[in-house]
Amino acid sequence: MKESLKKRILIGGLLVLTLVLSVLPVGAGAASEEREALFLASRRLLEEQQTPPHTKAGILVTNYGKDAEYSLGARVESNLSGPARFLVEGIYLKEEKEVAGFIGMKLVPAISLERPLYVGLGIGLKEEYRFQLFGGLELTDNIFVEMKYINDEISFDEENLYVAAGFQLSF
Numbered sequence: 001m002k003e004s005l006k007k008r009i010l011i012g013g014l015l016v017l018t019l020v021l022s023v024l025p026v027g028a029g030a031a032s033e034e035r036e037a038l039f040l041a042s043r044r045l046l047e048e049q050q051t052p053p054h055t056k057a058g059i060l061v062t063n064y065g066k067d068a069e070y071s072l073g074a075r076v077e078s079n080l081s082g083p084a085r086f087l088v089e090g091i092y093l094k095e096e097k098e099v100a101g102f103i104g105m106k107l108v109p110a111i112s113l114e115r116p117l118y119v120g121l122g123i124g125l126k127e128e129y130r131f132q133l134f135g136g137l138e139l140t141d142n143i144f145v146e147m148k149y150i151n152d153e154i155s156f157d158e159e160n161l162y163v164a165a166g167f168q169l170s171f
Contacts, residue, residue, distance in 0.1 A: 050112075054079050058142075058168025064100070064150060065093040075166070083108045087120060100150075101125035102132050115139060128152055134164075142167055 057076045065071040073091035080086055085106040090099045104122025115138055122132040129150060136146035146164040151157065 053170030056168045056170050058144075058166050060089075060091075060144075060146075060164045060166030062091060062148065062162050062164035064091055064148065064162040064164070066095045073164070073166075075168070077106060083111055087122065089122065100129045102129065104132070124150075124152075136164075141170060144168060 055076065055078050058074070060073045060075060061070050062073060063070055071091050071093055073089060075087060075089040077085045077087045085108065087102075087104045087106045089102045089104070091101075092099050102122035102124055104120055106118050106120035108116050108118045110116060117135070117137055119135045120133070122134070124130045124132065130152040132148055132150040134146050134148045136144050138144045144166055146166075148162045148164055149156070149160055150162060151160045
């Protein structure tokens with residue numbers, strides 16, 4: 001009888017072990033699927049963070065304007081494709097009590113840099129502000145500095161060179 005009991009215990013143990021081992025791979029598969037889903041979600045999030053924002057809006061301070069220590073402005077830029085961005089900018093000239101408006105293009109040649117440099121050209125909406133050339137640096141995602149050359153004729157004069165700094169939000 002002892003031998004029969006040993007066989008029953010051995011067969012019962014093998015049966016329990018077979019059931020346990022058949023269930024374990026199913027549990028491991030669910031955990032593996034969850035890890036894979038988390039990996040794909042983190043990859044998508046990283047791609048979203050690395051793609052440039054579609055639109056930026058901001059305010060700026062510049063020394064542009066007659067006898068003005070500073071003038072305030074606003075800008076909106078929209079991502080066209082790759083390094084090209086469409087830009088609309090207005091600067092309120094408090095001494096003249098008017099707005100100098102510009103429409104232009106901004107090029108960011110190395111968009112993958114941590115602090116991208118950019119250059120651009122704008123066309124003025126009035127004859128007194130016929131065009132602007134500018135170059136700048138985005139210090140952070142929200143703060144930028146620029147050098148602007150604003151003139152009504154194609155010539156270079158140091159008096160028409162201005163600096164600007166601003167804050168922008170991406171959305």
